[in-house]
Amino acid sequence: MSISGNISEKLKSYNSKRSKSKTPEPFSSKDIDDEKLFFVVQKHKATALHYDFRLEVNGVMLSWAVPKGPTLDNRIRRLANKTEDHPLDYRHFEGLVPKGEYGGGPVIIWDEGTYFPEIELEDKSREQIKDKKKAEQVMDAGIEKGEIKFYLNGEKLKGSFVLIKTNGFPPGKKNSWLLIKHKDEYVLPDYDAKNYPKSIKSKRLIEEIK
Numbered sequence: 001m002s003i004s005g006n007i008s009e010k011l012k013s014y015n016s017k018r019s020k021s022k023t024p025e026p027f028s029s030k031d032i033d034d035e036k037l038f039f040v041v042q043k044h045k046a047t048a049l050h051y052d053f054r055l056e057v058n059g060v061m062l063s064w065a066v067p068k069g070p071t072l073d074n075r076i077r078r079l080a081n082k083t084e085d086h087p088l089d090y091r092h093f094e095g096l097v098p099k100g101e102y103g104g105g106p107v108i109i110w111d112e113g114t115y116f117p118e119i120e121l122e123d124k125s126r127e128q129i130k131d132k133k134k135a136e137q138v139m140d141a142g143i144e145k146g147e148i149k150f151y152l153n154g155e156k157l158k159g160s161f162v163l164i165k166t167n168g169f170p171p172g173k174k175n176s177w178l179l180i181k182h183k184d185e186y187v188l189p190d191y192d193a194k195n196y197p198k199s200i201k202s203k204r205l206i207e208e209i210k
């Protein structure tokens, strides 16, 4: 699909529409799947390099900027700053956000796939919620609570993770969350996103996006 050409215009009008409304309409999209929920991680070199971690919920991509990128090492907590929701279609974007625009700089699709929210059972095991309607309700409740658990089926990122709101730590940072890998068979000690630099879509490095 050809969205890359007008994506920044689209995002601009989407955000201005949403910011004017107290109860914003979800971005209308033909890209919604009846059964699956998608996630994407976009490596983005704006003012500073970061990884935009986005989860589909209720027709938008909830977004967090993770400066050091996600990790498969369950001993590491990655700071994840909640940023504005993005349109669903934005998950396909790889290319150059024009200079001078907000977030100007190259973007690659670092990872993508489907995900399932998880709930923790009494015995501390986790259950994947596969019904999309119920899954979105679980996500809503988790966002409200400031703790969401989910299972990623990506190319790089696999298995169970949690995002936890820090409630104002560091001081003044009300949008800070932590992204943490749960212990499971996909744990990889010392995993560092920068050692896996290629786009899973085009195999390009972010330096190759001109």
Ligand code: MN
Residues within 6 Å of the ligand: 044, 046, 050, 052, 065, 103
């Ligand atoms: Mn970004």
